[in-house]
Amino acid sequence: MNIILHRNHLRITILLLLACILPSYATHRYISNTDPNANNNNPGTSQNAPWASFAPLTNFTGIDTIFLKSGDIFREQMTVTNATDLVITSYGNGDYPVISGADLVTGWTASGGNYMATFNSTPVGFFINRQEQTLARYPDAGSYLQVDSATKYFLEDADLAAIPPQVLDASWVCIHTKQWCWEKTAVASSSGNHIAFQTPTLQQATRKYGYFLYGDSSYLSVQQEWAYISSSxxxxxxxxxxxxxxxxEASVRPYGIELGTGTNHITIAGIAFDMQTSTGVAILDSNNTHTHVSDCRFYGQYEYGVDVFCTHAEISNCIFTHVDGLGIYLRNTATGAEIHHNEFHNIAPFRNHGVGQEFNGSALLASFTDSCHIHHNLVDSAGYCGLSVDGKYNLVERNVVRNAMLLNNDGAALKTFGVGSQYNIFRNNFVSNSEGNTEGTYQADFLTPGIYFDFRTNHCSVIANTIYNQTPKGIFQNSGNQYNTISDNVVYGSGFALDLNGNPITGIPMRNITVSRNDFFARDPNAYILRQVDYTDSMDTGPLDSNRYFQPYNASHYAYRPQETPNTDYGFPAWQATGNDTHTRSSFVSWTLPEAMDTLIMNPTDNDSDVVLGNVLYLDLDSQLVCGTITLPPYTSRILIRTNTTCNNGIDRMTATSDMRVVPNPADTLAQLYLNPPLEHTTFYVLDELGRVVASGTTTGKYTQLPAGTLAPGMYMIRVENSTQYTRWIKSR
Known part of the structure; x- marks a missing residue:
C-alpha cells in the first residue's frame, strides 16, 4: 500500500544521508556496551574507543551526533537538555540498537503452581519472550463483575462482599465507565459491597456496566498472568x-530518550525503543521545536510511543507495535506536526494498561492540536480510535485504518470532536473492519461508524474517503454539528451509510451539513442509506443532492427518520418528495440475497492503478458501460455492477448516432425501443443480467413500447432477432 518503505533500504538511505550531511569537523560520540574496547573513560570520539554507557552524556554542548552501536541493548535512559542540531542514530552493522526500559528477571523458582523471582524494583509491565503478560485479574479475561451503583469516587456491587477486605484494599479496579472508555484506579478502601477510589474517575460508571479487579497475587489463576508484591x-x-x-523482562524506566528544556532541531533515527514504563521518545518542552523521529521502532511502551509537546515535530517511517496507551500523542502545543508513513500494530491490547483514562487506546491522538498534516500512515489494530484528531486546520489524508475499535464501541477509525474542532479535512483515507466491541457494556446502543464527527464539530470536511467492511455505520455526524461537508465518499455495505444525528443532547440544532456526490451502497435488506434526526422537527440539517444511493435489496430503505413514528422508512420517491436529493440517482438494480452483482475496486496507493476487468461487462453507478481495464487515481475507489455479459458482443454504447436504443433511459413503464431505420414485425428479446430471456415482443416501427409492467427494477439487455447488436435498458422502478 506504499505506506512505508522497505526497512533495510530505508535505514541504509537515512544513514547514508546523515553521513553526507554531517561535516568532517563535527563532534561525534560513540557508545557500545558490547565492544571490548568500550569504556566510559574513553573520549568516545571514535568507533575504536567508544563509551560503554550513556553516563558520560552530561553536557551536550558541542556534540553534533551520538552514535549507538547496532545490535546493542542499552538498559538505561538518555536525557537530553540544552542541545541544538543534535543527531542520535546508529553505527555499524546489525539490528537496530535498542534502548530498553526493562531489566531482566532471572532466578525463578517454582512456588505453589506458580513461579517466583526476587525483583527489587516495582515493575509496570512484564514480558516473557517479548510477549506482554496480563496482570492477574478477577474475574479472568472475558468475564466481568457488574456495577450496581457508582459515582466518580466509589462503586457498589453486592458481589464484592464475598472478597476479603485485605484483598480488595490491595487491588486496582478497571471500570467500563462509558461506551467509549475503560478507566482504572487503585482501591483506597473497602467495606462490604463498597470500594472507594484512590483517584476519581473522569466519567461516572454506568449501572450494570462491567468492571474487574486486578493486581493482587491471589488473582493468579491462568497462564500468562503475573503479579508483584512490593513488600516482599x-x-x-x-x-x-x-x-x-x-x-x-520487567519495565522499570520511564523514558527511552527524554528531550527536556532547550532541545531544538533534534533528529532521532534508526533506534529501537522497548518496554518503557511511560514513553519511548518524550519531547516534553512546549518551547522546543523541530524534532524529527524517523525510521525508529517502538514496542511495549506502557503509555506512549512518542509524546509530543514541541512545535513542528516530524515523525516518519516508524513502526509502533504493542504500545499499551497511545502510539503517538500530540499535545495541544504540538502545532504544525507532520506524521507520515508510519505503521501502528496492536495498539492498546489491554483494557487496564496505558493511560487508563477516556482518551486511552488510539494509534494517534491529536488533542486539540492545530495545523498538523497526518498522511500515509497504516493503522492495523487499535483498542480505541485509529486516528483521533481534534483541533483546527488539520489535514488527515491518504491513511489506511483497519481493525480499530477493538475494545470500545463509541469511537471510530477516524474521529474528531468538539466545538474546538474546525476546518479539519479528512480525505482520501481507507477505513475498514472497525466495528466496535460491546464487551462489558449493558444494552449497548451505539453503532460504531467508520468516520465520526462528534458533538459540535464545525466547518470540517469528509472528502473522497472509502469505507467498506464497516457493518454498523459509515459516516456519523453527531449533535450540534454545523457547516460540515461530506462529498465524493464511497460507503460500501454499512447498516447506515450516513447518520445525521441532530438529537437535542447539545441543545444546538444540526445545520448546514452539505452532502453531495457520494456513493452510498447498501448490501443487505435491513440497511439504510441514511438516517436523519432533527430535534427541532424541521429536518433542515443541510442540503443533500447529486449523490448515488443504491439499496438493491429493499426499495423502502433509503432513508430512516426515527422521530416520525410510525412511518419512519422512506423509499426513494418518497424521500425525494421531502425536497431532498432532487438530482440524486437511485439504484437501477434489484436483487434478493444471496444474489450480489456488485464489486468494489480500490487503489490505496500513490500511483494510478489499472484494474483488469477481463471480458465481463460492468456498469458504473451512472449506468455507464465499463469494459476491459479501468484506471483508478491514487487513493480512490469505485463500485461496479457486473452484468454477466461479455464485452465483445457488439453492445451499443448509446451514442447519438445509435440505430437502436431505449428512450428515455433510465425509465420505468414509459420506456420505448427506438429503431432507425424503423423495423416492423420482428421479434425482440429482453435479457436479464444473467443473459436469460425474461420478456419478448414484436417491433412496431420506429418506436416500440417495451413490456415493462412485469419486470423488476434493474439493468436489462435488448436484442432484436437476427441481429448481434444489443442495447441496454435501465428500468428505474
Whole structure:
C-alpha cells in the first residue's frame, strides 16, 4: 500500500544521508556496551574507543551526533537538555540498537503452581519472550463483575462482599465507565459491597456496566498472568513453560530518550525503543521545536510511543507495535506536526494498561492540536480510535485504518470532536473492519461508524474517503454539528451509510451539513442509506443532492427518520418528495440475497492503478458501460455492477448516432425501443443480467413500447432477432 518503505533500504538511505550531511569537523560520540574496547573513560570520539554507557552524556554542548552501536541493548535512559542540531542514530552493522526500559528477571523458582523471582524494583509491565503478560485479574479475561451503583469516587456491587477486605484494599479496579472508555484506579478502601477510589474517575460508571479487579497475587489463576508484591519484592507469574529458559523482562524506566528544556532541531533515527514504563521518545518542552523521529521502532511502551509537546515535530517511517496507551500523542502545543508513513500494530491490547483514562487506546491522538498534516500512515489494530484528531486546520489524508475499535464501541477509525474542532479535512483515507466491541457494556446502543464527527464539530470536511467492511455505520455526524461537508465518499455495505444525528443532547440544532456526490451502497435488506434526526422537527440539517444511493435489496430503505413514528422508512420517491436529493440517482438494480452483482475496486496507493476487468461487462453507478481495464487515481475507489455479459458482443454504447436504443433511459413503464431505420414485425428479446430471456415482443416501427409492467427494477439487455447488436435498458422502478 506504499505506506512505508522497505526497512533495510530505508535505514541504509537515512544513514547514508546523515553521513553526507554531517561535516568532517563535527563532534561525534560513540557508545557500545558490547565492544571490548568500550569504556566510559574513553573520549568516545571514535568507533575504536567508544563509551560503554550513556553516563558520560552530561553536557551536550558541542556534540553534533551520538552514535549507538547496532545490535546493542542499552538498559538505561538518555536525557537530553540544552542541545541544538543534535543527531542520535546508529553505527555499524546489525539490528537496530535498542534502548530498553526493562531489566531482566532471572532466578525463578517454582512456588505453589506458580513461579517466583526476587525483583527489587516495582515493575509496570512484564514480558516473557517479548510477549506482554496480563496482570492477574478477577474475574479472568472475558468475564466481568457488574456495577450496581457508582459515582466518580466509589462503586457498589453486592458481589464484592464475598472478597476479603485485605484483598480488595490491595487491588486496582478497571471500570467500563462509558461506551467509549475503560478507566482504572487503585482501591483506597473497602467495606462490604463498597470500594472507594484512590483517584476519581473522569466519567461516572454506568449501572450494570462491567468492571474487574486486578493486581493482587491471589488473582493468579491462568497462564500468562503475573503479579508483584512490593513488600516482599517478589514477582509471581504463570508462564507457559519454565521461565528460566525464557527471556523475562520487567519495565522499570520511564523514558527511552527524554528531550527536556532547550532541545531544538533534534533528529532521532534508526533506534529501537522497548518496554518503557511511560514513553519511548518524550519531547516534553512546549518551547522546543523541530524534532524529527524517523525510521525508529517502538514496542511495549506502557503509555506512549512518542509524546509530543514541541512545535513542528516530524515523525516518519516508524513502526509502533504493542504500545499499551497511545502510539503517538500530540499535545495541544504540538502545532504544525507532520506524521507520515508510519505503521501502528496492536495498539492498546489491554483494557487496564496505558493511560487508563477516556482518551486511552488510539494509534494517534491529536488533542486539540492545530495545523498538523497526518498522511500515509497504516493503522492495523487499535483498542480505541485509529486516528483521533481534534483541533483546527488539520489535514488527515491518504491513511489506511483497519481493525480499530477493538475494545470500545463509541469511537471510530477516524474521529474528531468538539466545538474546538474546525476546518479539519479528512480525505482520501481507507477505513475498514472497525466495528466496535460491546464487551462489558449493558444494552449497548451505539453503532460504531467508520468516520465520526462528534458533538459540535464545525466547518470540517469528509472528502473522497472509502469505507467498506464497516457493518454498523459509515459516516456519523453527531449533535450540534454545523457547516460540515461530506462529498465524493464511497460507503460500501454499512447498516447506515450516513447518520445525521441532530438529537437535542447539545441543545444546538444540526445545520448546514452539505452532502453531495457520494456513493452510498447498501448490501443487505435491513440497511439504510441514511438516517436523519432533527430535534427541532424541521429536518433542515443541510442540503443533500447529486449523490448515488443504491439499496438493491429493499426499495423502502433509503432513508430512516426515527422521530416520525410510525412511518419512519422512506423509499426513494418518497424521500425525494421531502425536497431532498432532487438530482440524486437511485439504484437501477434489484436483487434478493444471496444474489450480489456488485464489486468494489480500490487503489490505496500513490500511483494510478489499472484494474483488469477481463471480458465481463460492468456498469458504473451512472449506468455507464465499463469494459476491459479501468484506471483508478491514487487513493480512490469505485463500485461496479457486473452484468454477466461479455464485452465483445457488439453492445451499443448509446451514442447519438445509435440505430437502436431505449428512450428515455433510465425509465420505468414509459420506456420505448427506438429503431432507425424503423423495423416492423420482428421479434425482440429482453435479457436479464444473467443473459436469460425474461420478456419478448414484436417491433412496431420506429418506436416500440417495451413490456415493462412485469419486470423488476434493474439493468436489462435488448436484442432484436437476427441481429448481434444489443442495447441496454435501465428500468428505474
Amino acid at each position: 519484592q517478589k514477582l509471581y507469574c504463570i508462564p507457559t513453560g519454565d521461565p528460566n529458559s525464557m527471556t523475562c
